[in-house]
Structure formats: structure tokens, C-alpha cells
Amino acid sequence: MEKKTYTADFKVKAVMESFQRDTTLEATCQKFGVSRSQLMRWRQEFQEKKPNLFVDKRDPKQKAISQGYKPGESPDELKKIIGELTVQNEILKKVPGLLGI
DSSP states (O other): OOOOOOOHHHHHHHHHHHTOTTSOHHHHHHHHTOOHHHHHHHHHHHHHHGGGTTOOTTSHHHHHHHTTOOTTOSHHHHHHHHHHHHHHHHHHHHSTTTSOO
16 A cells, blocks of 8 residues: 655645634544544644744844754855864964964
8 A cells, every 4th residue: 555645735735724713623634635643743743843934034044944954054154164164274374383383
């Protein structure tokens, strides 16, 4: 038996309908042909991710988080760290005797 796969759009429609006042979880499950446990997992995932749905993407840190990067791991942040380390390394090379060279 093949495992069913659902599109993100399908999941959002089911979850949003399940939040409506004029319907029940059972009715939503029946309409979309999914189990209650499946719908509850989708609802939980939605609840966990909703704080990041409308982040200010002008803020580089918020943009990186919205793209799924952990704090300090986005390409832009890593480039900044590499740049800072390169500058520090060059400074250390120029100070005679500091590194024991």
C-alpha cells in the first residue's frame, strides 16, 4: 500500500478549515479524507511555525530565520564572521613577535 503524500496547499486548506467555528474536526477529516491524528499533526506543525510566517524580512536575522537557518548559520552571517576573522588574522600577522613567528 502506497503512503499518501499531500501538498502544502492541501494541508493549509485542511488546517484552516479545521479552525473554522462552523465545522468540526470530524467533518474536516471526512471532507479532506484524512485521519484525525494526521490533521492534528498538521495543526500542531502550523501552530509551531506560525510565529515565523510574517517576520520582517528587511531584518537580516529575521529573514535568515524565515528561510530556515538557525541563528548565526545563514550564509550572510557566516560571510560576516569569515570577514571579521580574516581581518583579525591579518592584524595578528602584522604585529611582530605576537604570534611567536
